[in-house]
Amino acid sequence: MNDLALRLAALDPEAGAAVRVVGHFDALLEARAGLQSIVRGAAALAGCPARLVDPARGLVVRVLPDGVVEAAGEHAVDPAWPSAEVAAPGVLLWLEQSGPAGTVQAVVLERAAAAARSVLQRTRSHAPVEDPASVELLVDAAAPEADRLAAARRLGVTATARVVALAGGRTLVVGADAVVTGGDRAGVGPAVAVAELPASGELARLALRLTAEGTAEDPGPRVVHADQLGSLSLLVRAADGRPVPDVQALAHAAATGPWVLATLDAVATSSSLRDAARTLHVHHSTLQDRLQHAEAALGWDVHSPAGRLRLQLALVLHRAGRSRP
């Protein structure tokens, strides 16, 4: 690594070195390097100690510029050090030096953080432990706590974790900072202590009910985080089992044209009508015409903030209503 850094310094002016740095981390990722290798690469190329800190998991990887892994000991993180976010919440990569990062160091920081992010995604959310029986037990509120904790040990779940409910009925338990993206429709429960996982599971299943295919026929998010629902979870529960007039009005409007639901969803979730038109790939004036039609069928104006809120709630309850607990 010293050798590599020397070559970078000797062979290239700064711009060229930056390209080499990008190549270095790309190569590490391609070869499926672990976190330690990535932090080591950052330390060697930046020429100062590098430290990855994941507070939720109590994980600290600290490597000196010569590649030696050394415990942080008493050295607390100095908030003035250059850093980059690896993952939410608060997983950061630091370069231990006073003063701002140089050009190459900034590239090192950015690329190393991106590489570490990929590793976390690969190792923490894409590789759940395959033991469905233990997972079922772990999230079963009716099971004795001792049995649930034993299941957690079998699954290697020790710190805070969250439940992910997938379309099709599968349930996963992942680390608190796992990033859930793409793939199946998923409801993601809040991060909780191991003993509280049944509650996380209940909210994950509720969040799953609010997901959609993300198509024109079934517009909406494929992944919903229970953390971000706020009061909606109360509303969904209160509405369960009762007819909701606004949902019936939405169903009526949807039946008047194949584009109605997608149009209303775009308007409800975009920050402006112009953005909504872009999302739908239609001209602004086309959107205006369609919206006029949809509003007539719906029975209320969706241009005002209050009307938009009413529409958002109707869309949420419409999705939730398709699958009752």
Added chain:
Amino acid sequence: MTTTSPSAPHTTEQRGVGAPRPPFDPEIAAVLQVLAGVMPSSLTADLIPVLRQPNPALPSITDEELGRGGTFTVSTRSVPGPAGAPDVEVIVCLPVGAAAPVAAVLHTHGGGMVIGDARTGLAEIMDWAAELQLAVVSVDYRLAPETPHPGPVEDCYAALLWTARNAAELGIDPDRIVVAGASAGGGLAAALALMARDRGDVALAGQLLIYPMLDDRNDTFSAHQMAGVGVWDQVSNDTGWTALLGADRGGPDVSPYAAPARATDLSGLPPAFVDVASTETFRDEDIAYATRIWQAGGIAELHVWPGGCHGFDTFAPGAGISQEARAARLRWLRRLLAP
């Protein structure tokens, strides 16, 4: 449609040509990507003069650095060469203020028999010396192709003899001399152990062979398997051996002092340390050498580092497996030389 032959002929495919190779360790793979832009996997004879040019990115270690803050005296000396040949230059590093005679490492540098000098690879040897209070003698042997076999190895042997005969003056314990080297230097160190055994001049305490270059036949499974890949592939190896042996390379009359894998008797050798990487040309010849020492009733310690290329610890000294490999060498030396 298909036919089966009861005993397939011995095809080249079975010898490793085109065989899938063990993946490189991620940190090694990343460094190899940079190296590939600087150094081809296949070195041919026409590149020898280019490789001998000083590389500004890799400056030679200085006397001051060798001295480790004044804890070693560093001198360059001319010592008697082989019969009828010029004197041999050696770098001698002696620990300052040793209370009793110290153990010594006779170092033969690497460089495929065609490049390098007494300072090549010496930094790691000085790490051992600082840690274990050792004397170091590093040999500036003459290089091939200008000096073919047996010139290079006889230069090294002359330096070994000088060290043993002047042990008292140097403050060295003559019963605790270890020969050590990497790559071509590992092959030379192995040859010195054979020569010392056969000639009976020096009783070596050990031989530390770092991914040694042992077999001029260049025809093992790993040599074929790693062709065109990593560092020092089959073509490079052919370049080095042909420089040393000329038309004799791979033929019936190659001396074990040139290519220790040719030795038919590996009994009576000092304890050996052999390390090599899984993804390099020398893998199979080095494993075979350790195995044959055991089969001959000898002592050997063998380490095969997964995913390394040839010289991985020099190109990526900070990498995880490099740190482990270097620590293993030091641990073996510490055990070997413990009072």
